[in-house]
Amino acid sequence: MTSAADLLEIATRIAREAGELAHRRRREGVTVAATKSAAADIVTAADREVEAFIRAELARERPDDGFFGEESGAEEGTSGITWVVDPIDGTVNYAYGIPAWAVSIAAVEGTAETAAWTALAGAVFNPVTGELFRASRGGGAWLGDQRLAVSEVGPAGGLVATGFGYNPETHGPALAQLARVMPIARDVRRIGAASLDLASVAAGRVDAYYERGTQPWDHAAGALLVAEAGGAVGGAPGGRPGNGMVIAAGPDFYSRLEPLLDYER
Numbered sequence: 001m002t003s004a005a006d007l008l009e010i011a012t013r014i015a016r017e018a019g020e021l022a023h024r025r026r027r028e029g030v031t032v033a034a035t036k037s038a039a040a041d042i043v044t045a046a047d048r049e050v051e052a053f054i055r056a057e058l059a060r061e062r063p064d065d066g067f068f069g070e071e072s073g074a075e076e077g078t079s080g081i082t083w084v085v086d087p088i089d090g091t092v093n094y095a096y097g098i099p100a101w102a103v104s105i106a107a108v109e110g111t112a113e114t115a116a117w118t119a120l121a122g123a124v125f126n127p128v129t130g131e132l133f134r135a136s137r138g139g140g141a142w143l144g145d146q147r148l149a150v151s152e153v154g155p156a157g158g159l160v161a162t163g164f165g166y167n168p169e170t171h172g173p174a175l176a177q178l179a180r181v182m183p184i185a186r187d188v189r190r191i192g193a194a195s196l197d198l199a200s201v202a203a204g205r206v207d208a209y210y211e212r213g214t215q216p217w218d219h220a221a222g223a224l225l226v227a228e229a230g231g232a233v234g235g236a237p238g239g240r241p242g243n244g245m246v247i248a249a250g251p252d253f254y255s256r257l258e259p260l261l262d263y264e265r
């Protein structure tokens with residue numbers, strides 16, 4: 001049986017190489033290849049090329065594992081391990097040249113259903129800053145040789161990260177929800193990449209993150225980072241992170257934030 005540490009080694013190597021490829025393509029110029037769920041939901045040629053690279057590397061190293069990627073879909077494996085991949089999380093930042101985008105790779109046990117899987121290893125790599133956040137189940141969350149720990153929130157309130165997604169119909173309700181959160185927030189950040197929001201919670205750079213409407217590849221690796229950094233991570237009350245909601249924070253602040261949010265049941 002492969003250990004979580006072995007899976008993490010593979011995830012970090014491939015995330016680093018994939019990120020360097022994406023960064024090279026960024027410097028050569030970005031081409032928007034298509035739009036997806038909404039006009040603002042773009043895919044670049046680099047998203048596709050980088051996912052193809054990751055998929056080929058995983059197929060070579062781990063031919064029996066499943067794959068579930070944002071750009072090229074899912075394929076079941078026979079080993080019980082599935083790789084959940086976002087080749088570029090924060091594609092709009094990538095297209096605009098804002099240095100907050102990342103490659104996110106997670107290895108999970110079980111099927112590619114967030115409700116059913118257990119994450120074993122996760123890597124989130126921002127090639128612009130060179131930061132590679134990594135975690136393995138039971139092995140802690142790390143940035144370089146620094147072990148990560150979620151923050152404790154003081155009297156000024158929590159620094160809260162969130163996102164608004166691409167569907168314009170959700171923006172009104174999302175803003176109303178944010179208004180309910182403001183009384184416990186010292187300020188708000190909209191970083192533009194869910195994987196980096198979650199890595200930031202793990203690193204104590206923000207105190208909390210919540211968002212509705214994200215996909216499994218946006219949060220698979222990041223949720224493990226938060227859990228391994230001592231944080232609480234969930235979705236609808238008592239549930240797993242999912243499309244309806246992702247919430248991540250230190251346990252105390254989590255219990256203050258959770259009742260203020262709306263949930264899709």
Ligand code: IPD
Pocket residue numbers: 086088089090091092163164165166191192193194195211213214215218
């Ligand atoms: C998006 C980013 C963004 C979040 C969206 C995601 P993408 O991922 O993580 O912060 O608000 O919901 O879809 O499309 O750039 O991979």
Ligand code: CA
Pocket residue numbers: 047070086087088089090091
């Ligand atoms: Ca993406």
